[in-house]
Amino acid sequence: MRFQSFLIKYAEIGVKGKNRYLFEDKLVAQIARALRSVDGTFEVWKTTGRIYVDAKTEYDFEEVIDALQHVFGIAGICPLLQIEDNGFEDLCRQTVAFLDERYEDKHLTFKVVARRARKSYPIHSEEINARLGEAILTAFPEMRVNVHHPDFFVNVEVREKINIYTEVIPGPGGMPLGTNGRAMLLLSGGIDSPVAGYMVAKRGVELDAVYFHAPPYTSERAKQKVVDLARIVSRYAGPIRLHVVNFTDIQMYIYEKCPHDELTIIMRRYMMRIAERLAQENHCLALVTGESIGQVASQTMQSLAVTNEVCSLPVIRPVIAFDKQEIVDVSERIGTYETSIQPYEDCCTIFVAKHPVTKPLLKVIVRSEKKLAEEIDAKVEEALTTAETIEIE
Ligand code: ATP
Numbered sequence: 001m002r003f004q005s006f007l008i009k010y011a012e013i014g015v016k017g018k019n020r021y022l023f024e025d026k027l028v029a030q031i032a033r034a035l036r037s038v039d040g041t042f043e044v045w046k047t048t049g050r051i052y053v054d055a056k057t058e059y060d061f062e063e064v065i066d067a068l069q070h071v072f073g074i075a076g077i078c079p080l081l082q083i084e085d086n087g088f089e090d091l092c093r094q095t096v097a098f099l100d101e102r103y104e105d106k107h108l109t110f111k112v113v114a115r116r117a118r119k120s121y122p123i124h125s126e127e128i129n130a131r132l133g134e135a136i137l138t139a140f141p142e143m144r145v146n147v148h149h150p151d152f153f154v155n156v157e158v159r160e161k162i163n164i165y166t167e168v169i170p171g172p173g174g175m176p177l178g179t180n181g182r183a184m185l186l187l188s189g190g191i192d193s194p195v196a197g198y199m200v201a202k203r204g205v206e207l208d209a210v211y212f213h214a215p216p217y218t219s220e221r222a223k224q225k226v227v228d229l230a231r232i233v234s235r236y237a238g239p240i241r242l243h244v245v246n247f248t249d250i251q252m253y254i255y256e257k258c259p260h261d262e263l264t265i266i267m268r269r270y271m272m273r274i275a276e277r278l279a280q281e282n283h284c285l286a287l288v289t290g291e292s293i294g295q296v297a298s299q300t301m302q303s304l305a306v307t308n309e310v311c312s313l314p315v316i317r318p319v320i321a322f323d324k325q326e327i328v329d330v331s332e333r334i335g336t337y338e339t340s341i342q343p344y345e346d347c348c349t350i351f352v353a354k355h356p357v358t359k360p361l362l363k364v365i366v367r368s369e370k371k372l373a374e375e376i377d378a379k380v381e382e383a384l385t386t387a388e389t390i391e392i393e
């Protein structure tokens with residue numbers, strides 16, 4: 001059957017007062033943006049406490065649901081029968097016709113749940129429940145009422161118009177994009193960082209991303225993989241500006257000057273420093289990484305502390321306490337996993353020592369970094385000025 005409208009449910013907790021309008025307006029804008037990639041014309045509008053999507057043309061149901069399931073802030077999507085108030089008889093008749101079309105097999109239990117937002121409506125909620133229930137049972141003798149565990153609810157909302165729906169398709173939850181500032185995601189080609197970006201975006205944070213590329217040690221394919229990942233994340237997170245930083249010179253220089261077992265940690269400190277500079281230039285309020293405690297040598301608590309020491313912006317690590325499998329589960333659900341496991345070289349692994357330090361001491365690392373004093377600042381500036389920016393829509 002073809003639904004003319006969808007009722008969009010969103011979590012209202014924490015969005016009272018003035019912020020609520022902001023929240024709703026952003027959500028309306030994000031829904032409209034998501035539907036632009038869907039065949040058909042839609043109108044998205046809001047009224048007190050409700051957001052609606054009206055289809056103005058033919059459309060593909062699955063495609064619309066899929067688009068809406070990528071919009072953070074949506075808690076539920078209700079395919080809707082919306083009718084004018086032409087009296088209670090008409091409401092019953094239209095509801096019965098709706099259920100007839102929606103449920104081919106009538107051996108089901110239901111419960112009517114009416115809400116009367118328009119208090120002038122002459123029939124009270126309890127009475128709507130009882131009388132509409134009667135009408136449904138009369139029309140479909142195979143149906144039964146079950147007030148505790150029905151197969152479906154017949155939700156009736158009496159407003160200016162009357163909304164009737166039986167299904168609430170889950171949305172992704174979270175907060176609408178644009179309600180919580182912007183952050184710089186350190187995006188590698190791995191499994192973890194795309195998940196980290198998704199998780200932060202889910203809280204309404206818009207993203208820039210930075211990828212450290214080390215040609216010729218890392219290939220164009222490796223870079224393309226990161227672009228592909230950014231594109232998948234952007235389906236949720238909106239447009240992403242991806243900054244590709246050429247890191248080869250810096251890596252070679254560290255390799256030349258510093259103890260090899262400290263390479264990874266020093267390299268990571270330079271990644272963070274550069275990411276922070278890019279963040280500041282692009283109005284980002286935090287850095288985001290896919291680090292997880294203990295996953296590799298550079299992610300022991302000691303390493304994380306030594307890495308963190310170079311940053312003054314907050315570093316958000318959404319998967320810090322996740323097991324690998326938990327991260328994999330999210331990446332499969334959001335669709336990044338297949339791309340992440342493609343086997344292209346990573347700039348971190350190419351220069352990696354056989355036995356990297358797992359418990360670096362800050363003062364030792366700082367002393368090693370002094371050996372870079374002569375040229376490192378110029379190399380960092382060079383990396384920043386030559387960074388390529390790719391706009392991902
Ligand atoms: P991922 O699966 O996200 O690649 P990982 O398990 O490979 O993570 P590391 O290589 O130690 O872990 O990287 C930790 C984090 O540092 C990554 O999650 C990412 O945020 C950032 N990072 C690592 N390498 C790069 C890179 N080449 N470009 C941008 N960010 C990177």
Ligand code: MG
Binds near residue numbers: 188189190346348
């Ligand atoms: Mg990696």
